[in-house]
Amino acid sequence: MSNDTKFDIVSLAKKAKQASLQAAQLNSETKNKLLTAMANNIIAEQNTIIAENSKDISAGEAKGLSTAMLDRLLLTPERIQGISDAIIDIVNLPDPVGSRSAMTNRPTGIEVGRMRIPLGVIAMIYEARPNVTAEAAALCLKSGNGVILRGGSEALHSNLAIATILHDTLKEFSLQPDMVCVVPDPDRDVIAKLLTLNQDIDLVIPRGGEGLIRYVSDNSRIPVIQHFKGVCHLFVDKYADINKAVNILVNGKTQRPSACNSLETLLVHQDIAEEFLPIAATALAEFSVKVHACEQSLGKFTGAILATDDDYDAEYLAQEIAIKQVSDYEHAIAHIQQxxxxxxxxxxTQDYSRANEFVRRINSSVVMVNASSRFSDGGELGLGSEIGISTSKLHAYGPMGLEALTTEKFVVFGEGAVRK
Incomplete structure (x- = not known):
């Protein structure tokens, strides 16, 4: 991006659209070699990335960003290695572009099937997490799309450092660098204008706070896939294995509380509460988890606060959790649905029929039995990196990998067939 156009989102979108036509024509071998080079170059330039990231961290601390937000923003050598590894995971995934469904013969003499094709240009609007810049770019390139990445102001230095590496790698392969466009202007007016560019942008994916996602959804002329907050529930049924339940609770809440797949609400069947809650209290106290508990559970937790409906609707993204006893299975289902x-x-639960009923009746994008919510992640579910977790049912639902960044066109073969 040249200096005279870097703040011109209209020009940038047109360049991305043009570059996406080249991206759509790349074969799998070229895309995999390109992404491998990007992964290697990110490791080679990690000192530069960390130096730029430290500027964002310092600015964030000065602004008083929360611990959860700073954790999302921080890049370490281990996390940069994770970014590189995530790109290599994408390299190793099958390329969905060009794959065909089974062809079927019609009585009219035509043969009909479907072929996967790129969506075109995808705009990502996201906050913190500079790893999204590299991983979203890799997913879009592997699926044959161009991408416009607009990160938050808090990660601007980190995002631009990563963007420079990606652009340099594209140039090494004699490819248009505008396949990956990173918006360097943090002004919200840029988002407002971007959301009107439906001639050049095919899909918008916002990732961040609820306010950002609602703003994008309310103001976009472009189709939007929503990634709303993760109010993830754990229901400990009366037939639960106590040890499993405690381990799943602790892992889901404390392993990385700033992640959207961390637990925010614990529901406990009253028939097991007297046995389970004191053990859970001890386990959570070891990690200094702040507890908002219902009236029946309050006395089980030292220093707990009485929970309100706002607590049960909260995405804490911190060492904090809401806890409620439920009178029966139906009460748990009703609470989650609300x-x-x-x-x-x-x-x-150890009750197979209740587990299967839970899976059938709860229609969240990911439903789990006896496993940590932290597995709700594209990589853990076998998709490689994800571009987001869709909480809207069209056109994708749950973690979005490569296939979710494509659509299908009909292909028809005939031998001079005409319609009568």
Whole structure:
């Protein structure tokens, strides 16, 4: 991006559209070699990335960003290695572009099937998490799309450092660098204008706070895939294995509380509460988890606060959790249906029929039995990196990998067939 156009989102979108036509024509071998080079170059330039990231961290601390936000923003050598590894995971995935469904013969003499094709230009609007810049770019390139990446102001230095590496790698392969466009202007007016460019942008994916996603959804002329907050529930059924339940609770809440797949609400069947809650209290206290508990559970937790409906609707993204006893199985189902954000729900139970009923009746994008909510992730579910977790049912639902970044066209073969 040249200096005279870097703040011109209209020009940038047109360049991305033009570059996406080249991206759509790349074969799998070229795309895999390109992405491998990007992964290697990110490792080679990690000192530069970390130096730029430190500027963002310092600015974030000065602004008083939350611990959760700073954690999302931080890049370390281990996390940069994780970015590189995620790109290599994408390299190793099958390329969906050009794959065909089974062809079927029609009585009219035509043969009909479908072929996967790129969506075109995808705009990502996201906050913090500079790893999204590299991983979203890799997913879009592997699926034959161009991408416009507009990160938050808090990660601007990190995002531009990564963008420079991606652009340099594209140039090494004599490819148009505008296949990956990173918007360097943090002004919200840029988003407002971007959302009107439906002639050049085919899909918008916002990732971040609820306010950002609602703003994009309310103002976009372009189709939007929503990634709303992750109010993830764990229901400990009366037939639960206590040890499994405690381990799943601790892992889901404390392994990385700033992630959208971390647990925010614990529901406990009253028949197991007297045995389970004191053990859970001890386990959560080891990680200094702040507890908002219902009236029946309040006395089980030292320093707990009485929970309100706002707590059951909250995405804490911190060492904090809401806890409620439920009178029966139906009460748990009703609570989840009322407060779910359609992200991820978990049941711990040894009763096979109740587990299957939970899976059938809860329609969040990911439903789990006896497993940590932290597995609600594209890589863990076998998709490679994800571009987001869709909480809207069209055109994708749940973690979005390569196939979700394509669509299908009909292909028809005939031998001079005409319609009568």
């Amino acid at each position: 407060f779910s954000s359609d992200h991820t729900e978990v049941i711990v």
